[in-house]
Amino acid sequence: MLTITFANQxxxxxxxxxxxxxxTALAMRGLKVLVIDMDSQATTSMILGPVSDEDTNTVYSVLINEIPLKNVIRKTRFENLFIAPSNILLASAEIELVPKVGREFMLKLSMSDLDNQFDFVLIDTAPSLGLLTINSLTASDYIIIPISCDILSFVGVKQLINTVNIVRKKLNPSLxxxxxxxxxxxxxVRLSKEVERKTKEIFGDLLFPHYxxxxxxxxxxxxxxxxxxxYAPNSRGARNYLEFANDFLKRVKKLTKNTKSN
Ligand SMILES: Nc1ncnc2c1ncn2[C@@H]1O[C@H](COP(=O)(O)OP(=O)(O)OP(=O)(O)O)[C@@H](O)[C@H]1O
Ligand SMILES: [Mg+2]
Structure with missing residues (x-):
């Protein structure tokens, strides 16, 4: 089981x-996937859910009432794809976590009895480097950084790398x-070329080959x-994400061959 956080503040x-x-692409290939929604905007939960605003059997209860993650995991309409959902209630978790002992480890601890039930656990995070994102990074083997070319989304990426380094040093050396x-x-659009150039400059080979x-x-x-x-199985967007799923699996395979268990 590999855990991967998607982050960019x-x-x-x-x-x-x-x-x-x-x-979804991984689940369609027969891999068993869990998505954890660590964003109180809860768009992921709306897409894979639905989850009501009053629902308390969510990631909030996992982090604050310390119930095991497996208790909130639900099936989705896709075979092999499961979700630990959130809703707006998660917004207060950021503050409620502060006084807790081991506050950065709450998600990781809640996952301890998942064993190897899933091939992949994918964590969606909010645009923040607060405690919820730190919990996600502490629980993860890897981070994927999406950079959107329509905005200057590499601005602040140095701060993100800095956070990854701090998490690695203090909380999760294997990140x-x-x-x-x-x-x-x-x-x-000229901005796309500019974002591509800057991102290559900062990340080099870490850039995935397909955009x-x-x-x-x-x-x-x-x-x-x-x-x-x-929604649009024949669209360019659908093709692009299937290609990305291939790139992702290739990279995971290469990296985990010698180091991490799969
Ligand atoms: N390839 C694409 N082409 C056009 N629009 C896109 C594409 N990918 C995502 N979007 C749109 O861009 C917007 C931002 O995407 P998304 O919500 O995935 O970003 P996010 O990083 O999760 O945002 P947040 O930081 O608020 O969580 C959404 O409206 C989404 O539908
Ligand atoms: Mg989002």
């Missing part, structure tokens, strides 16, 4: 889109960056509560 860098569509994914790439294009279907799918393979 800048808002709207396609963390959720990437997490949800990668998770590594799995890769950086460029999304919303539009050849016709996700700017694609209207990817923008529309969450508004219908759908993943791209339901």
């Amino acid at each position: 800048k808002g709207g860098t396609t963390k959720t889109t990437t997490c949800v569509n990668l998770a 590594e960056i799995l890769g950086v994914l460029l999304t919303r790439y539009d050849l016709r 996700i294009s700017e694609n209207v279907k990817l923008r529309e799918a969450p508004l219908q509560g759908k993943v791209i393979y339901e």
